[in-house]
Amino acid sequence: MCDYSLHDVASRPAKVGDKLVSTQFPNAITRGFSDPAQPRVAVCLLPGTELAFENEVECDASFRFLPTRKSTHKVARFRQVNLNRPAAHHDALEFPDGKIVLVTDLCEGQHATVLQLPSTGRPAEAQGDTQGETEVRTTENLIA
Numbered sequence: 001m002c003d004y005s006l007h008d009v010a011s012r013p014a015k016v017g018d019k020l021v022s023t024q025f026p027n028a029i030t031r032g033f034s035d036p037a038q039p040r041v042a043v044c045l046l047p048g049t050e051l052a053f054e055n056e057v058e059c060d061a062s063f064r065f066l067p068t069r070k071s072t073h074k075v076a077r078f079r080q081v082n083l084n085r086p087a088a089h090h091d092a093l094e095f096p097d098g099k100i101v102l103v104t105d106l107c108e109g110q111h112a113t114v115l116q117l118p119s120t121g122r123p124a125e126a127q128g129d130t131q132g133e134t135e136v137r138t139t140e141n142l143i144a
Helices: none
Strands: 011-013 019-024 031-035 038-045 050-053 075-080 090-092 100-102 111-116
Touching: 019 038
Parallel strands: 011 038
Antiparallel strands: 019 031, 019 111, 031 038, 050 075, 050 111, 075 090, 090 100
8 A cells, every 4th residue: 555645656566576666756755665667656565565675775864963773584474554534644655573663764765675575365353354443643553
């Protein structure tokens, strides 16, 4: 899925094996992922999509004058958070240690590969999925 602020950006769904880069889109207030060959087209991920990054994941600091934050992990699962807040950023990555970072906080230019898409065998409601109920504050549960 693509965050609410990317609805005016051309987009396409992710496929297994896609090479992606974290991108700040023109005329958008959030970051997302694009194919390096099509930097103006957002690649939308479904909750549960697994990504492998080329390097440790870096995020902007809460205040721009502070150094960036890094995760020691190179794999993450895409999910959505803050769904009860319509004007909040929803797209997030969850790392193996349970820490969550908003996609919009990723530093630009980070490369990742789509490893796996989520199973679509049963609707999420039938599985008791509560992913969207997680609320993430901008300074809580983020990578150090």
